[in-house]
Amino acid sequence: MDIFTSTATTSTGSSLWEILFYGIIVIFLLYSAVLIFHWFSFSMRPRTAIGVTVLYVTVSMVFLIFMTTSFFTLISL
Amino acid sequence: MQPDEKMLLVVRKHWFVQLVEALPIILVGIVPFIFVIFFAPYISVHPALATFLTTVWLLVIWMMVFTVWTNYYLDIWIVTDKRIININQINLFRREVSTLRIERVQDIKVETHGFFATLFSFGNLQVQTAGPEAAFYLIEGIPYASNVRNSILERVDMVTEHKNEIEYNKEERPPEGV
Numbered sequence: 001m002d003i004f005t006s007t008a009t010t011s012t013g014s015s016l017w018e019i020l021f022y023g024i025i026v027i028f029l030l031y032s033a034v035l036i037f038h039w040f041s042f043s044m045r046p047r048t049a050i051g052v053t054v055l056y057v058t059v060s061m062v063f064l065i066f067m068t069t070s071f072f073t074l075i076s077l
Numbered sequence: 078m079q080p081d082e083k084m085l086l087v088v089r090k091h092w093f094v095q096l097v098e099a100l101p102i103i104l105v106g107i108v109p110f111i112f113v114i115f116f117a118p119y120i121s122v123h124p125a126l127a128t129f130l131t132t133v134w135l136l137v138i139w140m141m142v143f144t145v146w147t148n149y150y151l152d153i154w155i156v157t158d159k160r161i162i163n164i165n166q167i168n169l170f171r172r173e174v175s176t177l178r179i180e181r182v183q184d185i186k187v188e189t190h191g192f193f194a195t196l197f198s199f200g201n202l203q204v205q206t207a208g209p210e211a212a213f214y215l216i217e218g219i220p221y222a223s224n225v226r227n228s229i230l231e232r233v234d235m236v237t238e239h240k241n242e243i244e245y246n247k248e249e250r251p252p253e254g255v
Contacts, residue, residue, distance in 0.1 A: 044151070067128075067133060
């Protein structure tokens with residue numbers, strides 16, 4: 001019974017974390033696409049748009065790497 | 078813009094106005110660090126969970142900062158030799174563009190309110206238009222508002238003089254067949 005309970009809890013917990021993680025990734029990607037579209041579509045100089053995109057993507061990648069590694073550590077517990 | 082139109086000025090809000098708008102977001106961004114400094118010794122949280130929640134938090138803040146910056150950067154006034162184009166970027170999905178012909182500008186009022194506005198030389202510019210339905214166009218927190226006003230009025234004077242010259246020449250010309 002204990003094993004069943006703990007397995008069920010772990011399974012539900014993992015799926016919740018996964019939903020949260022992939023949900024955040026999808027929202028991030030969609031929102032970033034909207035932002036980058038704005039930078040390249042409206043009255044912004046190409047150099048500014050490229051600079052902002054590079055800065056945004058680079059720092060976001062750092063956050064995403066930390067988020068992903070901590071996520072996999074969490075679900076492997 | 079029209080092909081024969083020349084851009085004279087691009088006016089954006091002062092960076093300080095933008096900083097004030099972004100400050101609450103930046104302050105919210107440092108909440109996890111305050112939490113770690115003051116509460117970490119009392120609560121036992123797995124480091125992976127703390128890292129996960131902090132990075133999610135910072136990622137959201139990072140996106141919000143860029144949203145505010147995008148709204149700031151795309152919210153501009155373009156002064157050309159023919160028109161004043163006001164691009165009002167309210168949020169990412171709401172954008173209003175209005176134009177005002179330069180000869181319709183009647184008067185421009187500059188307002189500087191407050192300590193920081195005086196210190197950093199920014200203010201509000203209020204453009205009054207001529208005509209039966211006189212209206213005001215307002216742009217807030219622009220740097221060196223007086224210089225912008227002078228540039229626009231200079232252009233208005235040029236256009237008005239040019240228009241007067243044309244009308245004068247029309248009146249002076251003898252009617253045909255006399």
